[in-house]
Amino acid sequence: MGRKITRKEFLKMAGLGVFAVFILPGLKKINVFKKSYKEARHYEKLAG
């Protein structure tokens, strides 16, 4: 039978899982978002 997973391997896989499930979708949204925006015309900057 295979050996036991080490603590280091477990943490690495858990980290990859967290990245894939929670962080990657957010990054993807920001990327999509960045390509889509352009400065609007009818607005004003406010003081303060």
Added chain:
Amino acid sequence: MKKVRCLLCPRGCELKELERGNCRSRMNIGGKLQTLAYGKPCAVHVDPIEKKPFYHFLPGSLSFSLATAGCNLHCLYCQNWEISQSNPENTVNMDMSPEQVVREATGNKCRTIACTYSEPVTFFEYASDIAAVAHKNNILNVWVTAGYVNQKPLEEACGFLDAIKVDFKGITDDFYQNVAGAGIGPVMNAIKLIKEKGVWLELVNLVVPTYNDTKKDFSMMCDWIVENLGPDVPVHFSKFWPTYRLKNLPPTPEETLISARNIAISKGINYVYLGNIPEHEGNNTYCSACKKLIIERLGYTVTQNNIAGGSCKFCGAKIPGRWG
């Protein structure tokens, strides 16, 4: 980071850094107001122009129609709520530069490009850039809009648009506040400005049972139209179908729509149409002078056209609109 105030529509959203406007498609990023959906349409179709509906503008032609997500109104009966009430990053979008839009329109033999389905005011910059390229390629530009927009951007839009269809949803401020979540005043001002600027204008009133379907509603609306716009702006009364947040209501009875049309004609409006009643005379255009049938329609298809050089073939009376 500095706050910004959007000046596109009467909401005048004041936005802190990374705050999004009411329309969902504008955001303060780095102290500048950014439009979030530029070049990212979520709906693209080739439609007959009659579907917008435009009945007095290039009849029988095709219109390259598109929209991005977002809207500055929140109508309870919105048929396109899945895109109008969404953030642009949450819809499935295409990448289409203004140049690509015009190429597609040309390739599909469309005479117009229509910004429609959601609310073109909210993708103003994209619509404006599309119009600039379109005109260089002899393609005209039309908007289908609720008209909830400030005067200055609307004046700019009237400079690049060839026709505008406004959803004139009701005649009371109560109706607008309850159903659309905004006041009627800016919409009335917008309609008057479009007429004044000479952009071709058609109006649609979606008749919603129990909300805006009384004879008094129709009378008041038609009186306002005749007084402020004259008798030659085409008016379409359209049938409501249960959807979005008004699924509890029945569809508009045909008798109600026919009554609306009769009231409009009695008030002196020359061109009154009914949407979604097949094979009714309300689908057709009649000469206001000799009363003969000049354009016959079956659904969105023009089956007969008796207009020549912008005039009635039978009596020569000029028919308002753009015919070629």
